[in-house]
Amino acid sequence: MKILSAAQTRILDEGTIKAQGITSLELMERAATALLNWLLDALHPAADTPFHILCGPGNNGGDGLALARLLHQSGYQPQVWLLPTEKSSADYAANLQRLPTAVPRHELHARRLPTFPAGAVMLDALFGTGLSRPLTGLAAQVVAHLNESQALCIAVDMPSGLLADAPQPADSAVVQAHYTLSFELPKLAFFLPQNAEFVGEWELLSIGLEATVIHKLAVDNCFIEENFLVGRYPKRPKFSHKGTFGHALLLAGSRGKIGAAVLASQACLRGGTGLLTTCIPQVGYDILQATAPEAMCLPDPALGHLSELPDLQPYAAVGIGPGLGQEEASREVLRQLLEAAKVPLVIDADALNLLGANQELLDLLPPDTLLTPHPKEFERLTGEPARDDYHRLEQLRQFARQRRCFCVLKGAYTALATPDGQIYFNSTGNPGMATGGSGDVLTGLLLALRADKRLSACNAALIGLYAHGRAGDLAVQQTGEAGLVAGDIVRFIGPALQELADSLTHIVE
Numbered sequence: 001m002k003i004l005s006a007a008q009t010r011i012l013d014e015g016t017i018k019a020q021g022i023t024s025l026e027l028m029e030r031a032a033t034a035l036l037n038w039l040l041d042a043l044h045p046a047a048d049t050p051f052h053i054l055c056g057p058g059n060n061g062g063d064g065l066a067l068a069r070l071l072h073q074s075g076y077q078p079q080v081w082l083l084p085t086e087k088s089s090a091d092y093a094a095n096l097q098r099l100p101t102a103v104p105r106h107e108l109h110a111r112r113l114p115t116f117p118a119g120a121v122m123l124d125a126l127f128g129t130g131l132s133r134p135l136t137g138l139a140a141q142v143v144a145h146l147n148e149s150q151a152l153c154i155a156v157d158m159p160s161g162l163l164a165d166a167p168q169p170a171d172s173a174v175v176q177a178h179y180t181l182s183f184e185l186p187k188l189a190f191f192l193p194q195n196a197e198f199v200g201e202w203e204l205l206s207i208g209l210e211a212t213v214i215h216k217l218a219v220d221n222c223f224i225e226e227n228f229l230v231g232r233y234p235k236r237p238k239f240s241h242k243g244t245f246g247h248a249l250l251l252a253g254s255r256g257k258i259g260a261a262v263l264a265s266q267a268c269l270r271g272g273t274g275l276l277t278t279c280i281p282q283v284g285y286d287i288l289q290a291t292a293p294e295a296m297c298l299p300d301p302a303l304g305h306l307s308e309l310p311d312l313q314p315y316a317a318v319g320i321g322p323g324l325g326q327e328e329a330s331r332e333v334l335r336q337l338l339e340a341a342k343v344p345l346v347i348d349a350d351a352l353n354l355l356g357a358n359q360e361l362l363d364l365l366p367p368d369t370l371l372t373p374h375p376k377e378f379e380r381l382t383g384e385p386a387r388d389d390y391h392r393l394e395q396l397r398q399f400a401r402q403r404r405c406f407c408v409l410k411g412a413y414t415a416l417a418t419p420d421g422q423i424y425f426n427s428t429g430n431p432g433m434a435t436g437g438s439g440d441v442l443t444g445l446l447l448a449l450r451a452d453k454r455l456s457a458c459n460a461a462l463i464g465l466y467a468h469g470r471a472g473d474l475a476v477q478q479t480g481e482a483g484l485v486a487g488d489i490v491r492f493i494g495p496a497l498q499e500l501a502d503s504l505t506h507i508v509e
């Protein structure tokens with residue numbers, strides 16, 4: 001699913017109107033109808049539910065006014081609060097005129113801001129994608145007032161004061177919504193942790209925006225849902241053998257962190273690898289043999305850390321990092337790996353920290369290497385703290401471009417940046433996965449997928465991220481969020497991948 005800029009949203013709006021031969025007022029009516037249907041379906045509001053709709057001067061306010069009329073027609077008694085304005089949009093004016101006189105309308109006034117009761121449903125239709133500058137004056141006061149109320153706050157399209165695709169100055173007034181109901185496609189702002197307190201839960205309401213126009217819009221940010229992956233994860237052929245899926249090599253573990261190597265090994269096995277060899281310091285030998293008997297175990301001569309790179313000849317892909325530690329000898333193993341590798345690499349955890357601390361190693365990264373930092377590891381990689389989440393995203397894009405690699409930034413919406421500058425946000429996963437070892441599981445799974453020659457680097461990464469989160473979503477149904485541990489994710493990798501294998505075999509854009 002494409003993530004459009006605010007400017008592209010306007011192009012889509014106009015393109016839809018043209019292509020479908022409708023008026024902008026009709027499009028607004030679709031938006032208001034979709035909002036009404038959501039309110040009725042999601043809230044099952046009692047007939048006396050106090051709906052308060054705050055309307056700004058543009059089409060966002062127009063949506064609010066049209067919704068007020070539809071609520072009234074459905075038997076509710078909404079009240080409308082208008083932000084005084086000198087100029088308003090044509091569709092705002094048209095919907096103000098169409099508002100039945102029985103719907104109470106009030107002008108917002110700085111000295112007489114209304115008290116919204118705790119049981120009220122507030123609809124924030126002040127500003128949407130047309131926001132052109134930070135809110136000041138009365139609008140900012142209204143937002144602050146709204147944020148203090150105990151009422152349920154639902155933002156129409158965008159929380160007012162939030163820009164769709166860029167940061168706003170610190171301390172700007174922004175509505176803190178419980179829900180944001182956006183039209184058709186998500187906004188970039190929804191994916192960034194710094195906006196979570198404003199956006200709340202977000203949902204997309206379909207209003208029939210024109211698919212042919214969407215198709216033509218060039219974007220560099222996408223949101224990956226299951227339909228995008230349909231057909232990208234091949235079934236296992238009937239006459240396949242273990243060689244079909246590749247032999248993976250994992251370099252992981254150090255004294256006290258053998259568990260990371262175990263989790264990554266288990267995840268690689270559940271990820272469908274044909275064969276797995278795990279290279280581990282001696283201290284981990286018995287543990288790994290007992291906990292991942294399907295893996296072959298190659299003990300390093302050193303007791304507590306990896307000190308030697310094995311012969312790479314047999315392997316289809318190599319993963320390095322989980323629990324590795326940052327010993328000098330292990331850094332040399334990493335260096336030799338980067339110099340020698342002719343097969344896909346997956347680099348995680350301490351191997352990333354070693355790259356960050358020894359920047360010259362970054363020049364050795366083979367093209368299409370997959371790196372999986374969390375934000376702190378990513379900061380060590382770049383050596384430059386990000387100003388904010390938007391800046392970090394651009395750093396990510398730049399890093400993947402410059403290094404010709406695939407770089408993941410892990411989080412609630414894990415982002416994958418590709419060498420051609422695209423960013424894909426993953427849609428699966430849950431806060432139960434914020435627990436030690438979840439990342440090791442991801443590395444093992446990605447290693448298995450990179451060892452499978454049938455998958456491109458990009459598809460392997462997208463499938464791995466999606467299936468990892470999906471496995472977490474299946475696991476959490478049994479464990480609850482607090483009770484989820486990384487090993488639970490491993491148990492559901494198989495079912496998550498099977499869902500993708502069973503999905504239809506055509507590719508849906």
Ligand SMILES: NC(=O)C1=CN([C@@H]2O[C@H](COP(=O)(O)OP(=O)(O)OC[C@H]3O[C@@H](n4cnc5c(N)ncnc54)[C@H](OP(=O)(O)O)[C@@H]3O)[C@@H](O)[C@H]2O)[C@@H](O)CC1
Binds near residue numbers: 056130
């Ligand atoms: N395709 C779609 O997605 C559809 C979109 N639809 C809806 O349209 C919405 C976008 O409408 P929109 O373009 O009229 O912009 P909107 O957000 O109402 O605000 C613009 C007004 O606010 C003003 N203004 C701006 N910043 C300000 C500030 N800081 N402080 C004060 N004023 C400020 C600005 O004035 P100006 O910047 O020109 O001075 C202008 O007057 C969209 O979010 C969705 O709800 C649906 O109806 C149908 C399908």
Ligand SMILES: Nc1ncnc2c1ncn2[C@@H]1O[C@H](COP(=O)(O)OP(=O)(O)O)[C@@H](O)[C@H]1O
Binds near residue numbers: 436442
């Ligand atoms: N709130 C969340 N929602 C969805 N996924 C999450 C959330 N928190 C963490 N995750 C996922 O869990 C994994 C954590 O990885 P990482 O931070 O490397 O953990 P560790 O180093 O302990 O293994 C990542 O894949 C991340 O996307």
Ligand SMILES: [K+]
Binds near residue numbers: 060124125157160
């Ligand atoms: K809004």
